[in-house]
Amino acid sequence: MTWQLTTLDPRTKLIIVLCLSSLAVFCQNIYLLLLVLLLTLIVVKLTGGELGQLFSKFKKFIKVFLAVIVIQSIFTNEGQVLLQVMQIKLLTDVGLLRGLQTVLRFLIVIAAAVVMTTANSRDIIQGLIQWKVPYELAFMVTIAIRFLPLLQEEATDTLTALQLRGVNLKKIPILKRLRTYSYLLMPLLTSVLIKARDLSVAMEMRAFRAYPQRTSLRELHFARIDYFVIVLSMLLFQLLLWAALVLS
């Protein structure tokens, strides 16, 4: 058996992601959440995901994470105060703990999502169909996955074009900045509508839903490694769930 799991069936990856995300919700204990995060990172690495890109994604959320910890501290209103400005408790030990729980859950979900990006979108749709998910629903999911990077690229280009027009968003007062953001919506909405129209025409031309039953040339089959990984995932899931219940 090889430790490189890049060729796993997308359904296996989906099961792993469901297990990890569920654990992120059920676990309260910080150490357990850290363990789940570590497991998630190992799965990302083994399934061929790029840890470097993932960490750079994490970096972008640092301010949000800090804000979450402060907000938890302010609104929890219990525990020992670690930092206080005037009458406002900016940091308490309970707030810090709850903030860290939220941050770790967030990190686990982001990292687990990266596992799904290592699967081919066509295979994901095929996997869902073989799980008896209606084709139309599975197809919509695939389209969303397929078009997200394209929309991201367009949004970046549009923002760049606006800045090249001499608009320095960092120097504009907040109210005017909101007005400026409304200008960004115009090209993005136009592009989405044009793409939706073109795609619907292309689908009609290729006789989408001409017959109620669809057949597939390519079918997915679980390999022995898939069964092994699914059983291992379920066992670990139950073990960690039990640990979460004991420690809570």
Place this chain on the structure above:
Amino acid sequence: MISLKDVSFYYKRGKPIFEHLNLEIPSKLITFIVGPNGGGKTTLGKLMAGILKPQSGVVLVDSLNTKTVPLAELGAKVGYLFQEPERQIFAATVRDEIGFVLSLRDKPQGEIATIVDAVLEQFQLTHLAAVSPLKLSRGEKQRLAIAAIMVNQPQFFILDEPTTGLDRERIDILSGVIEDLQQRGIGMAIISHDQSFVRRHAQQVITVAGGEIVDVAAYHP
């Protein structure tokens, strides 16, 4: 003048697009960037405009380092026309599209109207002033995008595949716009596959292939 000094750039580590690239684009000439698909033409254009930042080396636009100067400031020097003009059209009418940046800068309404009217006339868009940009043809959208950039009075333009999707008549109109810009002392770098368009306007041709500058040649029609 735009200078690239010892520029290296990659989208993905380990797969460089350009390595130790040195290039100077004269400020008053029309320079065409030609070459096969995937050769790095658009990447070069975006590096020149400051949209992409090199991992090493420097790109200087009139001695401004694109790594350190904000895009908004570079936009006053260099205008960039994307291959898809829809991506740089923001407002609900042609008139607003040209004027909204000025209103964000708190220019008086009277002054904005004068500037917008002059630009509309220069680009033969006056009759379309109240029309939604969505209803324009591709050629008109391109003209509108260039007109909107002109409000910033840039000294240099970078146009990415401006003739794509245009018929001969629309290309002639675009040629008129390019000649007009050149008469106003504005230099240009144009990324293009259209050989007849290159022959018509080129004063210098840079051939890019496989991430390398294969040839830089003065062009004499």
